[in-house]
Every structure is written in structure tokens, then in C-alpha cells.
Amino acid sequence: MSRLVAFAAIQGGYNVVSKVEGEYQQALETFEAGTKVGFPNTAYYLPVIYSLTGIKIETLEDMQKPLDFAKKLLPPHIKGKNHLPYLGSLLDAGMATLFAFELQEALKILKNPDVYLPSAEEIDEDSGKVWMGPADDVIMRKRGVEFVDGSAPGFAAIVGAAPDAETAKALVEDYQRKNLYIFLAANQNGTTVAEQLLEADVQIGWNTRIVPFGREISSAIFALGFANRAAMAFGGIEPGDYKRILKYNKDRIFAFVNALGDVNAEWAGAAAGCVNWGFPTIADTDIPEILPTGVCTYEHVVANVPHNEMSQRSIEIRGLKVQVTEIDIPCAFGPAYEGERIRKADLHSQMGGGKTQCTELVKMADMNDIEDGKVEIVGPNIGDIKEGDTLPLGIYVQIAGREFQDDFEPILERQIHHLVNYIQGVMHIGQRDISWVRVGKPAVEKGFTLKDIGVVLHAKMHQDFGKILDKVQVTLYTKQKDVDELTKRARAEYKQRDERVENMRDEDVETYYSCTLCQSFAPNHVCTVSPERTGLCGAYNWMDCKASFEINPTGPNQPIEKGECLDKDLGQWKGVNEFIYNASKGGIDHYNFYSIVFDPMTTCGCCECVAAVLPSCNGVMTVNRDYQGETPCGMTFTTLAGTIGGGASTPGFVGHSKFNITQRKFIRGDGPKDKEEGGLLRMVWMPKMLKEEIKDRVDSRAKELGIPDFLDRVADETVGTTEAEVMEFLKKKKHPALDMDPIMGS
Ligand code: SF4
Ligand code: ZN
Secondary structure, three states, rough: OHHHHHHHHHHHHHHHHHHHHHHHHHHHHHHOOOOOOOEEEEEEEEHHHHHHHEEEEHHHHHHHHHHHHHHHHOOOOOOOOOOOOHHHHHHHHHHHHHHHHHHHHHHHHHHOOOOOOOOOOOOOOOOOOOOOOOHHHHHHHHHHHHHHHOOOOOOOOOEEOOOOOHHHHHHHHHHHHHHOOEEEOOOOOEEEEHHHHHHHHOEEEHHHHHEEEEHHHHHHHHHHHHHHHHHHHHHOOOOOOHHHHHHHHHHHHHEEEEEEOOOOHHHHHHHHHHHHOOOOOOEEEOOOOOOOOOOOOOOOOOOOHHHHHHHHHHHHHOOOOOOOOOOOOOOOEEEHHHOOOOOOEEEEEEEOOOOOOOEEEEEOOOOOOOOOOEEEEEOHHHHHHOOOOEEEEEEEEEEEEEOHHHHHHHHHHHHHHHHHHHHHOOOEEOHHHHHHEEEEEHHHHOOOOHHHHHHHHHHHHHHHHHHOOOEEEEEOHHHHHHHHHHHHHHHHHHHHHHHOOOOHHHHOOEEEEEEOOOOOOOOOOEEEEEEEOOOOOOOOOOOHHHHHHHHOOOOOOOEEEEOEEEEEEOEHHHHHHHHHHHHHHOOOOOOOOEEEEOOOOOOOOOOEHHHHHHHHHHHHEEEEEEOOOOOOOOOOOOHHHHEEEEEOOOOEEEEOOHHHOOOOOOOOHHHOOOOOOOOOHHEEOOOHHHHHHOOHHHHHHHHHOOOOOHHHOOOOOOOOHHHHHHHHHHHHHHHHHHOOOOOOOO
């Protein structure tokens, strides 16, 4: 904490308290001690004093007690160079300032009952009067409830004046868009934000949520009085229970102060006072800062914030979660459209799906490097292409948040799939670097463009993951060069993520995780993710599911106590069986993690690869989604995925991720009986592109299994796509599968 700001705030407290004491003495000379004082039409007396101390001020003489109280709160003056007061004395000085402000306002109303507009919802433009003073209880009940039901997350108290009317307007409108109330008080050299807004033709009053309280800094007390009355009225807190009143505000009311212009000692006192509520002050001038010490959610006083960053910074510092309620796109949106297909006849254009590259990547960013809600299209958009065209596409989502960790990246990235599917007339298939977006003609007729993908991702990520993120920025690349660059970067990221479970063993953990994210497509489908069996979509591994459960304990990734092991070679556990029986609504009562032949795990259709038994080759083949050609089992990837997807267990076929092929337990139950691991040695055919993609990993696994040149013995489409052609090759290469027990058992 800076000595200077403490000095200013404590000085401010002294100034205000002694000034009010003087005004009080004067009033006692003018009015009878028993004269009624208070704010109009309220049952809460002077609400800040009443709520925090329980003192009811009804007459002039009642003011003596709180005034003495404020004097007692004032800490000793700071003397000497090295004295650093505790935050506590600063808070006390601030509280003294605020009590004095409330008394000062009551005296002002006593002396001039017409100083503020009679409490009404709307400002009477003709009267020329601007200042509304304290809200009466009717307004407080009507408006305060919005702070409770969530329709207003809180308020921005702006004191002073902006450099010009346009700046004032831009700032206030930013807050309006975020559904905040804007409370205005104090002037800066005679200028006020309220008057600047009127000059810029902005409507002010309770009905537009812009409330001009008063021209002096003391009128800022009406904001706190409003908040504390709401805590008593809606939070059921008893007057005098100051701890709960302040905590209620800190936890429930997202409020902060923007100080525009020079901060004098009185303002500093008020800012220190607001820290008691957990309301930080964000200033545009170079005042000394008070950084975290634990009362406000984050920093207490932050200086030198440029006007164009003020709203964003304030919201971030207060820890306010932005509610994006509207998703501003021309198409209908929602889970109802998730399962919808775009048929050939309706197709306008597409990205990915083997026609072009389509890649998605979510990366954590520095809070200052991205702009929340920014969506940028780099390259041609839907409007620039014709029906039947294709585009390469890179969906790059940057996320920043105080609570965000890079462990969360894969979880957010996986959302892209269903969120894009929520758009009516747009279809999304796959994930990572094998995504596929199909855009229908009706969507384009309604005005859909790629920008809407960004709008949706921004809005929904805020809605669904607001707890862990503050900013979402989306860039959509549609130029080949950019997409290739993003893809290269993304692949390095995927590799790193995959390798996070590299050294873990299924035996080492007692808990696996379920994934039911795909139940909207395949209602009975449940993936179980263990360290050595990553999700079949390739997007979720055990670590990711664990992180996802931490973020969202009631979400689609639930811990499963694996329980008693029923079959160690095939990979079956009692706890898993019980879980999937419930989660599949009785559809499936057991499956094996490590077998393709015996009751394999189910598939929803998202799988990166589908493996199939080739009985006459005594082995298995697998095919990746991005390979479109024929395969020796007689089906293309699409046909295979269509046949086995849907949540049933289909012996002889299994969906799996690319990474899983080289995990130790991959179909180990179907591998050589003399080996603990080594199901990989049953692999007799893979598309050439897949062999190349995972070559390094296959080679190192093969070396461990004692056949370093194993990959050369695996056939691909250049050898053939019939079992006979493959068999001939296997014999020539002495493929290890030929010496194993018959794969289907006998
Ligand atoms: Fe989850 Fe499985 Fe769907 Fe991947 S495929 S998102 S692991 S349910
Ligand atoms: Zn799926």
C-alpha cells in the first residue's frame, strides 16, 4: 500500500468529519435540536449509518452519536517518513468519511428541502433540474430487486467528469450494455458526467439506469445507501450487522467506482471507504494505487487507466462476470438444431471434411493482449464465395481469465463442436485438425457469415464457462497460408496435450472419468476415459476430463470409481459397468476398454478412427476420419462410423483416437497372449497418411515390443484395399499377427 494514498485518505477523513461537524454546529444554531431530519420516503433512516451501526437518525440531535462514532474511527495522523499504516486504519478513515458524507447530505436536505428532484422515476427535462438525490423506498424496492434476481449485476459509481461529452457517453453506454446501473456523483472543476451526457443527448434517469445523484462527492453516499438497503430488504440482514451487510455487498453486488479527474483528499477518503464494501476504485489519473490485500476481489485502487479501457478494466478488477444473454446472429440457435444434418441438396459451402483443411485451436492469452468479443475474419467470407465452393478454415479462439489455466484449453476447444452445431442450418463434424463445417443455403439466405461462428463462441463460452474466463476473442482464418500455419501450431499443441498422459498407467489411478458430452447426438453413449484410453474423439484425455470436472462438477465428465477389476486383459471394472448402466439409461451394462473383439467400448460417431477386425488376415485395420478411400473391411470411414456410431457396442469394430493406437493398452486383450501389452502388433492395415502421421510414436512402441521395423510390415492402400492383397503382403513381410492365436477365438 502506498503511504501517499493512505495519507490522502486519512487526511480526507479528517477534512470531511471536521467540515461536517462545523455544519452540524451551525444547524443546531438555526434549527431546534428536535427538528426532523432524514431522507424522503424511506423507512431506513440514514441508510448507511442505520445498516452498519443500527443507529436510527430521526432528529437533528440524533446526529451527534454517529458523528462521534466517525471521529473515533479516524486513525492517528501519519507522521514521519516510514510509517506505513495498516489497511485497517485506511478502511476506518474511509468509513468515517462516508458516515460524515451521509450526515452532510441530511443537513443539506434539511437546509434546502428542494435541493433534489422529488423522487420520481423520470427526470423532468423541463424543470432544468438534474440531480435526483437519494432514491426513496419505492424505487429501491423496484430497482433493488434487479440486483437480486440478476437482471442487473451491479453498478458503476462514476465520480467527476470525463475530458469530454463523447468520452462520458462511450463509457456509460459500455456499462449500459453490460446491464449495470450507472450512479453519478461529484464534479470536476464544475463539470459533471451527468451534464456531459445531457449534452451528448443521452437520456438519464432510473429508467435508463443512469442515475445522477448529486453535484458533490458527498452524494456518492446514495449509491452505498441504495446497496445497503437492498441488502436489508432482500438479503434479510438485520441493521447493525455490519459484517454481513458488507459481505453481502462484496459477494452479491458487483459495484466499483470510476474516478474521473483529479482525486483530492475527500475523494481518496471515499475510495478508501468503498474498499470496506469490496468496491474498488479505478481512476484515470496518476493516483497512488492500492493493490491486492484481500478485501476487494482483486485490486483496491488502480490508477492511470485510459478511458477506452476503463469499462473493461473495471469489470475485470471487480471480478464481474459478463452475462451475454443475447446471441446476435441471423439464424435460430440452440440445442434443438444440434442433430440437424445439411443434406447435399441444401449445401451452400463447406470447410474441411477432406475437401480443405479445417482446424480449431483454443489458446490461453494474456489479459491485455486480447479484446473481449472481438471477432475477426482474415480472408474471404461466405459472401465472397459461390454456392458449391469450399474454403480452408482456421478457428482460433483466445481466452483470458484470472482463473483460466492452459489445462482448460482442450475443454473449451471441444465445445466448438456442439456450439457451432447449435446454429440452425450449420453443421459441425469432428474436432482438432479434422473438423468439418457445412453451411446450408437457408442459413446463408438469412445472412449467416463466418463471423457468426465467432459471435456464438464468444457468447456461449461466457455463458457456460464464465467462472473461469473473462475474455474471449475469435479469429477465423480462410486463407490457405494462415490456415496451414495455424494447423502446424495446433498440431504441436495437440501433441503436447496428448503427451500429458503419456507416462500414466490405468493401474495407477482408482478413478476414471465419464464423458457424456455426445449424448445429444447419441443419447445412450458414454465414453469412459482412462489414462491409457483417451476419449475416442481424441479431444479429451484423462487429464482433460479431470480438469473439466473441476470446472463443472455437475457437467458431462464425472469421476468413476473403477472398483473391482473383472478382467484385467480385456479391461473391465465393476464400478465402470455400474456407472455406464445408469448413464446409458440401461442401454449398456458393460464394456471392455482393451478389446475390439469382445464387447468393445461404444462409439458416438465422433471417433478419430474406426478399427475393424480383418478375420482372414488374423488382425485388425484402422482408418482415420481424414482418409476417404476404400479399406480392406469393405467400408469407408464414413460408412463405418455411420454403422457403429449411435452408442451400441459392436463386436469386431471399435472407435478410438489416433493417440490411442500407440497407447500401451490398445486392444491388448486381442494381442499376443504371451505379452502383457502389445495389441498394436495385431495391426495389419492403416492408411498411408495415418502411418506417416503417427510414425514416430509407432516406431518407439514397436521398439519396446521387440519389432523395430513393425510399421514397414503394416499394409496401406498402396499395397491394396482387399484382404487378399493385404494377406499376401503380410506373409512377405512376416507380420507378427500371422503367428498369433486366431483373432476371433476358436
Ligand atoms: Fe466426450 Fe466421447 Fe464425445 Fe469425446 S467422443 S466428447 S470423449 S463423449
Ligand atoms: Zn461424439
